[in-house]
Amino acid sequence: MKSVVFLVLATLFWAGNFVAGEAAVASITPLDLTFLRWLLALIPLLVIAQLTEKPDWRAVWRQWPLHLLLAALGLAGFNLLLYVALQYTSALNASLINAVNPALLAVLGVLLFKERIGCRGVLGIAIGLFGVVVVLTDGQIGTVFSRTPNFGDLLMIGAIVVWSFYTLLGRRLRGVPPITATAMQALFVVVGLAPFTIAAGGVRFPTETAPLLALLYIAVFASVGSYVFWNAALRSVPPSRAGIYLNLIAVFTALIGLAIGTPISLVQVIGGALVIGGVVLTSLLPRRIRQPQGTSALG
Template identity: 50%
Template sequence: MRAAIYLIFANLFWAGNFVVGQAAVKTMEPLQLTFWRWALAAVPLLVLAQAVERPDWRAVLRHWRVLLLLSVLGMSGYTLLLYSALQHTSALNASLVTAANPAVIVVLSVVLLRERPRPLGWAGIGLGLAGVLLVLSGGDVERLLTFSLGAGELLIVAAITVWALYTIIARRLSLPAITATAVQVAMAALVLAPVALAAGAGLPATASGNWSLAYIAVFPSLGSYLLWNLALKRTSAANAGNYLNLIAVFTAVITVLLGQPITVPQVLGGVLVISGVLLTGAGRAPQPVSPSNPTSSPASASGLPWFRRR
């Protein structure tokens, strides 16, 4: 019961990242928001890693090359693309498309690693893709035929593709989850610092911007990781992965509570995407899950490790 509570709140905070992030990019540039998110989260995450996992930091830093690559993909690249997308599309659309990430990971695993899903896995991929296309097109097939998708839709597709690459690389890295995440966050902050400084990306100038940044730095960046790891001490990784489907659900609920409309294509597309994720997971052999990063984030609902929402 306690594990379920931890997982529910972890995914609620990750869902909030989509909604609050969309509000934040109205007053902050994606680079500014990305830099300060990781800059504020880096030291607390490093302290958390030391307190919980007590890693051998010298041994960890021997993997600095792959950790830097993962940081560029999962922390800087994914987050910049996500917040850029939220300037052009709704938080609900973004969360629904992101929910298809496990299927994208499987497709790239087939292409790059020659993995072979079971027939049920292929059915899940097809169902998830249909859901994504329904969300992206808003139910208008002509938009797909003429490829007249908006900038937000294209950016979120790019974001989940980058995250899929991140996941495939991170699967081969055997380091404690919080430690790996903390080092990648610190690297992202250091790499982005000169660019942010040159761009004049200071702290938000408005109270609402500061509150948005505070939420993003504390809840999805710190709270969710802590709750996720506490849950994994009490339940299986596969069970925890299934809870990730709550991100799109929570985003939809928050959207309704804020008085924003939800369209029929979004509802139907969301059902197809989540159903496809569950089928994709059933079509794969069980694998260990690690909550690297959100998304680096939690493990995917398909049982793939290092899948995150961030």
């Protein structure tokens, strides 16, 4: 029961990242938001990793090239694309597109690792992709090839592609506990983005209440709390089963939006139901793409 609570809390915190991110990018640049997020989360992650996982830091450091690549893809690349996308599309649309990620992982598993998904997997992927098309076209499916797609939605598609490669490459990590891996990658993000933030005029820490609270939420809950709860749950719940809970991210994003007065359209409800239904079919495959150690469900 405790593991289920942890999984629900982790997905709730990740859902909040979409909503808080949408609010934050109104006054914080995506570059500053990504940099400050991991800067604030770095020390807590290092402390928690040391207290709970007690890693051999020398052994962790030996895999620094892979950590650097994973940091560039998952912690930096995904979040930069997400936060830029949220300047052009809604948090709910972004979360619905993000929900197709497990299906994309299944497709990449077939293409790159010759994994088999069977008829049920193909059907689930097709349903999920159809749901994304419904969301992207605002229900006007016949205009899919003629209308100009929303720039933010396209960026979000790019974000889940980047996250998929992050997840698959994370399978190459050997003997590195997950929170430790996140902390190491956060360190690379902070060091790597620092020159870019300085060149862009320096870090602009928000002073207004709303963006400041959004940043603190993202740093504390979406960057630290979610990782801790998710990885604590994985000690007793298989990653493939835990992955099904990721469908709650879109649901929680919609509920948080409703709570703060953001309406939900019928098209988003239908598209979201198709995406989540398709992902459930794909997630229940006999041979699943397992969540690799050292990565998490969402950046």
